[in-house]
Amino acid sequence: KNEVEQSPQNLTAQEGEFITINCSYSVGISALHWLQQHPGGGIVSLFMLSSGKKKHGRLIATINIQEKHSSLHITASHPRDSAVYICAVKSKGLQSYGKLTFGQGTILTVHP
Amino acid sequence: DAGVIQSPRHEVTEMGQEVTLRCKPISGHDYLFWYRQTMMRGLELLIYFNNNVPIDDSGMPEDRFSAKMPNASFSTLKIQPSEPRDSAVYFCASSLSYRASGQETQYFGPGTRLLVL
Numbered sequence: 288k289n290e291v292e293q294s295p296q297n298l299t300a301q302e303g304e305f306i307t308i309n310c311s312y313s314v315g316i317s318a319l320h321w322l323q324q325h326p327g328g329g330i331v332s333l334f335m336l337s338s339g340k341k342k343h344g345r346l347i348a349t350i351n352i353q354e355k356h357s358s359l360h361i362t363a364s365h366p367r368d369s370a371v372y373i374c375a376v377k378s379k380g381l382q383s384y385g386k387l388t389f390g391q392g393t394i395l396t397v398h399p
Numbered sequence: 400d401a402g403v404i405q406s407p408r409h410e411v412t413e414m415g416q417e418v419t420l421r422c423k424p425i426s427g428h429d430y431l432f433w434y435r436q437t438m439m440r441g442l443e444l445l446i447y448f449n450n451n452v453p454i455d456d457s458g459m460p461e462d463r464f465s466a467k468m469p470n471a472s473f474s475t476l477k478i479q480p481s482e483p484r485d486s487a488v489y490f491c492a493s494s495l496s497y498r499a500s501g502q503e504t505q506y507f508g509p510g511t512r513l514l515v516l
Contacts, residue, residue: 330507
């Protein structure tokens with residue numbers, strides 16, 4: 288079993304729909320990252336979370352440390368949101384500073 | 400700032416050849432990471448440096464892979480000899496320490512797409 292599991296693997300939506308991508312992890316972490324990879328391949332960091340919730344525009348990320356689960360929500364989805372969304376966790380411990388373990392990614396396609 | 404710069408953007412080589420990938424991190428960043436992305440395994444950390452010193456190279460697949468960071472503004476990832484299974488996209492990323500920035504956001508380069516025939 289992977290340390291970081293994302294669901295769903297593929298997600299298709301119509302423009303305007305509310306989207307949720309889930310991430311579950313099995314290790315103790317100090318932080319969780321959500322990344323976006325554009326169709327051209329570039330990777331952008333969206334959020335870094337250690338507790339609670341963060342919001343940036345139409346994107347909202349939440350984390351529940353006790354349940355080892357995080358969600359990424361997109362409100363009023365748009366075709367330009369089509370990308371691969373990747374969850375990554377940083378394990379606890381000084382030795383693991385900066386070392387991220389990645390989920391397999393969720394491929395999101397938003398149709399007009 | 401120009402962001403993280405990687406070169407070349409694309410590399411096609413034949414099995415057995417030496418391949419060198421290059422990375423220039425964002426100026427002032429003290430962490431540098433090398434990642435590999437494949438369809439089968441997704442993104443994997445290969446090695447990371449702090450203040451030019453390798454901290455964790457447990458992700459380096461085998462002795463054919465080596466990485467150096469001779470100074471704060473330059474790093475290389477070398478594969479010698481290359482094999483077809485090394486075909487992947489190799490990303491470099493940099494970040495500031497949490498102590499310096501209060502966060503651990505990693506900034507990724509555009510990647511080098513490597514094809515070994």
